[in-house]
Amino acid sequence: MTNLPMNIQENISLLPFNTFGIDKKARFFVQAKTEEDVKAALLKSKELKIPVFVLGGGSNILLTKDIDALVIKIEIQGIQVLKDNEDEILVEVGAGENWHQFVMFCIENNWAGVENLSLIPGTVGASPMQNIGAYGVEIKEVFHHLKAINRQTLEEEIFDWEACKFGYRESVFKNELKDQFIIVRVIFRLRKKPVLHVAYGAIKQTLEEMGISNPGIKNISDAVIQIRQSKLPDPKQIGNAGSFFKNPTIPKEQFEALKAEFPEIPSFPMEEGVKVPAAWLIEKAGWKGKTFGKIGVHKFQPLVLVNYGGADGTEIQDLSRKIQESVQHKFGILLQPEVNFI
Numbered sequence: 448m449t450n451l452p453m454n455i456q457e458n459i460s461l462l463p464f465n466t467f468g469i470d471k472k473a474r475f476f477v478q479a480k481t482e483e484d485v486k487a488a489l490l491k492s493k494e495l496k497i498p499v500f501v502l503g504g505g506s507n508i509l510l511t512k513d514i515d516a517l518v519i520k521i522e523i524q525g526i527q528v529l530k531d532n533e534d535e536i537l538v539e540v541g542a543g544e545n546w547h548q549f550v551m552f553c554i555e556n557n558w559a560g561v562e563n564l565s566l567i568p569g570t571v572g573a574s575p576m577q578n579i580g581a582y583g584v585e586i587k588e589v590f591h592h593l594k595a596i597n598r599q600t601l602e603e604e605i606f607d608w609e610a611c612k613f614g615y616r617e618s619v620f621k622n623e624l625k626d627q628f629i630i631v632r633v634i635f636r637l638r639k640k641p642v643l644h645v646a647y648g649a650i651k652q653t654l655e656e657m658g659i660s661n662p663g664i665k666n667i668s669d670a671v672i673q674i675r676q677s678k679l680p681d682p683k684q685i686g687n688a689g690s691f692f693k694n695p696t697i698p699k700e701q702f703e704a705l706k707a708e709f710p711e712i713p714s715f716p717m718e719e720g721v722k723v724p725a726a727w728l729i730e731k732a733g734w735k736g737k738t739f740g741k742i743g744v745h746k747f748q749p750l751v752l753v754n755y756g757g758a759d760g761t762e763i764q765d766l767s768r769k770i771q772e773s774v775q776h777k778f779g780i781l782l783q784p785e786v787n788f789i
């Protein structure tokens with residue numbers, strides 16, 4: 448193709464741009480560093496009559512084929528304080544900022560609220576997409592509003608907390624408004640006086656081991672980082688996209704029946720039923736640590752499927768289907784993927 452503006456590249460490998468380490472191609476690829484770049488890329492896609500695919504850090508996607516579209520990689524930077532009083536900070540963050548670096552910036556400034564979300568890969572712009580969460584905290588707890596460009600009209604629109612319809616690893620952008628908006632800025636409300644969340648997972652125990660009895664947000668972040676590094680594979684070494692499946696919530700009656708058969712089944716009561724850890728189900732179905740050629744189920748965290756190098760996305764997709772089938776057969780529960788299949 449000739450006359451490609453704004454550094455649109457053709458047929459480029461997405462290997463460096465996805466944490467699963469899958470080597471698929473983008474037909475067209477452009478880096479958007481400003482809102483204007485995003486709009487120009489959307490216009491170009493209309494002119495060329497090709498679809499658009501929005502890419503952040505590529506840490507929640509599984510590429511099963513080449514992307515026959517214009518891939519717009521969101522690289523909008525900038526952290527700007529909008530409001531600052533003795534209780535809280537309102538801060539606007541470019542969608543292309545790295546999530547973990549933003550968390551570290553908050554901790555350096557003593558802004559509380561995101562410390563439990565340390566070391567989650569990806570960009571700030573993708574964080575509301577699935578309402579990222581870890582160690583008892585989700586971003587909906589610190590989210591204020593976001594700015595997104597309507598892919599049809601190219602107008603910038605504002606979504607407040609209600610409009611995002613956050614749920615467990617869900618938002619309106621994965622459902623009713625799927626593929627309709629590109630998030631360009633996210634505004635968070637952070638606290639000057641921290642409310643600490645230490646009850647979840649091994650945080651308390653890790654803080655004790657670290658000899659910390661009166662923790663602050665930096666200590667919580669350090670503990671979370673330590674736990675995550677001990678349990679989760681680093682995508683730089685072993686390709687993966689974190690938790691492959693969501694934790695299912697099942698009706699109370701179904702849970703009681705399962706508990707009669709598997710008395711040790713872990714559970715968390717929810718309003719809508721009982722949440723069961725997908726990792727436990729996968730482990731009990733016999734998958735933990737299994738390796739199949741270039742791919743496998745991680746040895747410490749069975750919720751994480753891994754690419755040891757050179758795998759095709761379809762191999763991982765097939766493995767995920769086999770896991771789904773076997774968990775459904777054993778427990779009558781259909782696991783839903785958290786990862787986006789492309």
Ligand SMILES: Cc1cc2nc3c(=O)[nH]c(=O)nc-3n(C[C@H](O)[C@H](O)[C@H](O)COP(=O)(O)OP(=O)(O)OC[C@H]3O[C@@H](n4cnc5c(N)ncnc54)[C@H](O)[C@@H]3O)c2cc1C
Pocket residue numbers: 466500501502503504505506507508521542567568569570571572573574576577578579580581628629630631679680681682687688689690787
């Ligand atoms: C080791 C590891 C650990 C992880 N741990 C966690 C965890 O604890 N909790 C958790 O919630 N997640 C976790 N994840 C998943 C992942 O980090 C998050 O989902 C993250 O928010 C994805 O960000 P990204 O920029 O990489 O998104 P991408 O993978 O690039 O994109 C994900 C989806 O969002 C869309 N998208 C991306 N940016 C935008 C935008 N600006 N506007 C509109 N659409 C957009 C994409 O089209 C795609 O559909 C983990 C992943 C890894 C590899």
